[in-house]
Amino acid sequence: MLITDLQPPHYDDAVQLWEAAGLTRPWNDPEADLLRAVQSPSSTVLGGLIDDELACTAMVGHDGHRGWVYYLAVAEDRRGEGLGGLMMDACEQWLRRQGAVKVQLMIRETNTEVLNFYERLGYERSDVEVRAKWLTTDA
Numbered sequence: 524m525l526i527t528d529l530q531p532p533h534y535d536d537a538v539q540l541w542e543a544a545g546l547t548r549p550w551n552d553p554e555a556d557l558l559r560a561v562q563s564p565s566s567t568v569l570g571g572l573i574d575d576e577l578a579c580t581a582m583v584g585h586d587g588h589r590g591w592v593y594y595l596a597v598a599e600d601r602r603g604e605g606l607g608g609l610m611m612d613a614c615e616q617w618l619r620r621q622g623a624v625k626v627q628l629m630i631r632e633t634n635t636e637v638l639n640f641y642e643r644l645g646y647e648r649s650d651v652e653v654r655a656k657w658l659t660t661d662a
C-alpha cells in the first residue's frame with residue numbers, strides 16, 4: 524500500500540469511505556472539512572492506495588504541540604489486514620515531521636468497537652472532558 528497526501532482524483536472516494544464507515548454526521552460537511560484540511564499547512568488528508576484504489580484514509584493536523592487524527596477509515600472489505608494500523612503509523616510520522624509531540628483523537632461514545640484497536644496501538648484514555656460550542660449560529 525502506498526500512503527501519500529490525498530490527491531484531487533481521490534477526494535470523492537475519501538468522502539464516500541467516510542460515509543460508508545459511518546463517520547459523517549448531517550451537521551458536518553465532509554467535503555468542506557477535507558478541502559480545509561488539504562489547503563492548510565498544519566493539516567493534511569492521507570490516503571492509502573492499493574492499485575490506485577483508495578483502501579483507507581485519515582485526516583491529520585496539529586496546533587504546534589498536539590496533533591489530532593480524524594476520519595480514520597478503512598474500506599470494509601479491507602479491514603483486519605493491518606491497514607488501519609499502518610495509516611495511524613503514517614499519521615504519527617507526519618506529526619513527528621511537523622514537530623508535534625503528542626497525538627490525540629476523539630472517539631464517539633457509541634463507537635465502542637474501535638476502543639480495542641486504539642488500545643493495541645498504545646492510545647490511552649485521557650482524563651479530560653471535551654466541550655464544544657457552535658460558532659455558526661446565534662443561538
Ligand SMILES: CC(C)(COP(=O)(O)OP(=O)(O)OC[C@H]1O[C@@H](n2cnc3c(N)ncnc32)[C@H](O)[C@@H]1OP(=O)(O)O)[C@@H](O)C(=O)NCCC(=O)NCCS
Binds near residue numbers: 607636
Ligand atoms: C477502526 C478501523 C480503522 C481499523 O482498521 P483495520 O485495518 O481493520 O485495523 P487493523 O487491521 O490495522 O487492526 C489493528 C489491530 O487492532 C485490532 N482491531 C481492529 N479492529 C478491531 C475491532 N473492531 N475490535 C477489536 N480489535 C480490532 C486488530 O485485531 C489488530 O490487532 P493485531 O495487530 O494484534 O492483529 C476500521 O475498523 C474502520 O475503518 N472502522 C470504521 C471507522 C471508524 O470507526 N474509525 C475510527 C473513528 S475514531
